[in-house]
Amino acid sequence: MSQENFKKSIENIKKQFFCCVLIKNLNIESIENLSSWDNQNTLIEETVNSQQILKYPIKISYQTAFIKHIIEVLIKQNAEINDVVYDALGRLMALIDSKINFKHYLFNEERIILMENSSIISEGTTGLCTWRASLILSEWSLENKEIFMNKRILELGSGIGLTGIVITKYCSPKKYIFTDCHDSVLKNLKENINLNLNSSNKVNEVRKVSWETVNSDTKEIYECDVTVAADVVYDSKLFLPLQNTFKFLLRRGTCSAIFLSCTERNEDTLNEFLNLLLVDNFEIENLKVPSPKYFNWDCNLIVKMFKITHNNRL
Numbered sequence: 001m002s003q004e005n006f007k008k009s010i011e012n013i014k015k016q017f018f019c020c021v022l023i024k025n026l027n028i029e030s031i032e033n034l035s036s037w038d039n040q041n042t043l044i045e046e047t048v049n050s051q052q053i054l055k056y057p058i059k060i061s062y063q064t065a066f067i068k069h070i071i072e073v074l075i076k077q078n079a080e081i082n083d084v085v086y087d088a089l090g091r092l093m094a095l096i097d098s099k100i101n102f103k104h105y106l107f108n109e110e111r112i113i114l115m116e117n118s119s120i121i122s123e124g125t126t127g128l129c130t131w132r133a134s135l136i137l138s139e140w141s142l143e144n145k146e147i148f149m150n151k152r153i154l155e156l157g158s159g160i161g162l163t164g165i166v167i168t169k170y171c172s173p174k175k176y177i178f179t180d181c182h183d184s185v186l187k188n189l190k191e192n193i194n195l196n197l198n199s200s201n202k203v204n205e206v207r208k209v210s211w212e213t214v215n216s217d218t219k220e221i222y223e224c225d226v227t228v229a230a231d232v233v234y235d236s237k238l239f240l241p242l243q244n245t246f247k248f249l250l251r252r253g254t255c256s257a258i259f260l261s262c263t264e265r266n267e268d269t270l271n272e273f274l275n276l277l278l279v280d281n282f283e284i285e286n287l288k289v290p291s292p293k294y295f296n297w298d299c300n301l302i303v304k305m306f307k308i309t310h311n312n313r314l
């Protein structure tokens, strides 16, 4: 029984480690019988020394902090520390952080690997890492697959692609159009698509689209059935172009609804955007935000989800 519990907790820690959940939230203390050298060996082999991590490394400083935390926990438990733990620490301390890192999202024997930039704003864009709203929209999509099944889906501000990869892989869309305005983001996005989607689920396209230039000539982007977007409502300078894009999609295009996932960093900013939509006769339905099941996120921060529609077509 104790070995079974150990296996379960290792699986849990591994899943969190692979996508860099905050060290303080990992609960290494809960691993059963970590004082056993065999168990310490398994923990190291399944995490920092695993082939997947060696091939597609997560941030080195995160891995180093992970081992240091294990050592702290073992010291508190008065446990003797296996040399493999110190060897792993030594190997990692000789390495330096790279600008480009990977994150692995493990669920149901499946894995999504995303290449991302380690700083949240780099090259003047917020699009080179995965944001919480995207994890939540991905989770929500897995709970609401029927919305996407056999539909043409458009994504606005795709960033490095988690939501689109999840929908393409698991929700059987007819077509998925990833869009973003930033060249480095689009380059990174294409690499992540190649890393995760094989020819059997290549129903996708990647397009460069700026909300500022959406007009009646950009017809191809609003030939879709459903639109999704995660964390695109954060800068009031972008509100008018975004509202205009919504108008084209829902009033001129074939899109029936936009599913939005928004991190509420500032209540007034989000409300400002929602009011702009209400004044323009859009309808806004609040959706139930899912609890973390396949993906991990910090539930202390507020994320809201909305379904946006408009009754009057032009």
Ligand SMILES: C[S@@+](CC[C@H](N)C(=O)[O-])C[C@H]1O[C@@H](n2cnc3c(N)ncnc32)[C@H](O)[C@@H]1O
Binding pocket: 125, 126, 127, 128, 129, 130, 131, 132, 133, 134, 135, 156, 157, 158, 159, 160, 179, 180, 181, 182, 185, 209, 210, 211, 212, 229, 230, 231, 232, 238, 241
């Ligand atoms: C905060 S990131 C969110 C990325 C991704 N959806 C996620 O949640 O991880 C915002 C994204 O919107 C894109 N973006 C910002 N302004 C834009 C605009 N005017 N037109 C199109 N995309 C834009 C950025 O390049 C970036 O990828």
